[in-house]
Amino acid sequence: MNLDELIGQSGEWLRGAGPESDIVISSRVRLARNLVDFPFLTRASEEQRAEIHRSIRGGLDKVGLGRNGHVYIDLADETDEMTSRFLLERHLISRELASGSGGRGVLFNRSEMLAVMVNEEDHLRIQAIRAGFQVHEAYRDIQWIDDKLDRDLGFAYSPTFGYLTACPTNVGTGMRASVMLHLPALVFTKQIEKVFASVTKINLAVRGFYGEGTQASGDFYQISNQVTLGISEDGILDLLTRVVPKIVTYEREVRDHLLDKDRLKLEDKIWRAYGLLRAARSISSEETMDLLSAVRLGVNLGLLGNVEISTVNELFILTQPAHLQRLEKRDLSANERDATRAEFIRKHLGF
């Protein structure tokens, strides 16, 4: 498998399946781990970094993740910055890994439900992504990998502090469980701040579309556990299981309310967005995200019957700059990108 095979498609988690998938786009769980025999990356020499990289790649091979539809991208070998950005846009790597240097890389499988980052902030970031609301299932997907790799590589662990991580905010379980929510109605009615205020009070964090420090875009928000120590893995997953359905219900109630009381305004917003996307000859990434969000809402409310939800989901990713350039197989100027994007969207929405 090579990266070009991924171009025209998206990860399994964007296909629009899974529980509550009208609002919960995806569930992801990641575990931060470090090898006990090496310093963390900030204190590792170039040689140690390379050795960590080698050991982990060996470990991944041993547990059977080196074959059968798995691909490993060695980012140190990639001189092309576009590859990192492409992987970043697909949520397969973090910004930290993309902008890093030295021995590092990512392993993922064809469905893109598994992604293992090597030498990010920690030696290992093992991540599972599932469509819809499936945090427990996502954790199950990687639990065995964690156990098997530990047997082979030996992870840094203390009975007092748990799994030891470079940043004390990740120590303990080393687990970050998050769900990506699409909350256009709560944004539209300005109820979203209320949700954030109550969520942050119970040790959950709210982040943007591309994680920590990013802007919310297309009305997407990621909600994840803030605390990793003093709580068990199940405790973290249960916290999300208790809170997320409440937000989902709230979003649905507001949608119903809008349909009931403000139908014309809502329909107008959705159809205008659809019309613009089908007609535009040049469109920015930002505008695309906004309009797609309205279209996505329209599809989920049954107002736009002829559009597939998977098409809309995929467009959020496939219209990002690095994806367009990979598709065109060349660097594009900002103007060229906007034109290519508009054409790509028109084609996918049936024109």
Added chain:
Amino acid sequence: MAKVCQYCNKREAKIHFTEIKDGKKTEMHICESCAHEKNMVLAFPSLLSHIVKGGPATPRAESEAVPATCPSCGLAYTDFKSKGRLGCPTCYEVFAPVLVPLLEKVHGTAAHAGKAPERMATMIASKKEVLALEEELEQAIQAEEYERAAELRDRIRSHSEGTDDDAAEGDRA
């Protein structure tokens, strides 16, 4: 008038701070050379002040001293303070006096409650069994059941061999 160092009673004290222990305040005055000799940087509350913000003061953090650098990876305590990243697993032990209050602030506790690696779980289980066997052995000896005692001793021995192997595997460089 310049104060004299409370440790050497000779040099001029250059580092002044208030130690709060069990709610009692004591003014401390130390010279640079003594501070250096004791290989310590003082964990001043600045590390926590921006995080604490209105929270209750943590007296322990103000009074405890930590080594200037981690003996294992060489990370300077000041580097941890400014960047917030630790250098290696040993840092967690070395900087524990300042780390524990920090973790309590960030996570609400400093004690792990999640899973343990399987090898740890096995080790803990094995230790428990050995303790039980040793107790049985003691009883067997007192009851002069020497055959049984020999058997128990062998079982204990096989356990310790097993855990030695595990330890060796865990420690490999």
